[in-house]
Amino acid sequence: MSATTVLRAVGLILCLSGLVPTAVLNAQPSGQDPSPSQRSMHLTQREVLTLAKTAARKVVRQKLSDYDITSVIFDSHAREWSVSFAQQPPHTASRGCFYVYVNDDTKDATVQPC
Numbered sequence: 001m002s003a004t005t006v007l008r009a010v011g012l013i014l015c016l017s018g019l020v021p022t023a024v025l026n027a028q029p030s031g032q033d034p035s036p037s038q039r040s041m042h043l044t045q046r047e048v049l050t051l052a053k054t055a056a057r058k059v060v061r062q063k064l065s066d067y068d069i070t071s072v073i074f075d076s077h078a079r080e081w082s083v084s085f086a087q088q089p090p091h092t093a094s095r096g097c098f099y100v101y102v103n104d105d106t107k108d109a110t111v112q113p114c
Contacts, residue, residue: 006040042104043104048081049069051100055100056085056098059098060085060098067087067088068085082099082106083099083102085099090101096114097113098112099114
């Protein structure tokens with residue numbers, strides 16, 4: 001198992017358990033410069049959500065409206081966004097949640113189950 005896979009898993013577990021809040025990446029207090037990680041992003045959060053939803057629609061057989069986006073996180077080291085989707089109401093089935101990873105440089109999106 002690669003270090004990137006382990007870091008993804010840990011970050012997503014922390015996010016889903018509520019220990020790490022969902023990142024709101026576009027909001028900046030007025031008068032402050034963007035953080036170094038935000039300056040290095042090529043995609044906006046809106047663009048990432050569009051790419052993630054497009055990839056998700058190809059995989060999810062149900063309506064995407066049955067899912068909530070529970071987190072949007074940018075990993076500046078991996079140059080990758082992770083977007084987590086959870087089915088509402090929560091189900092115990094394996095398709096109850098999934099993640100979409102969007103490469104910030106190439107805009108490639110991959111879907112992985114929880």
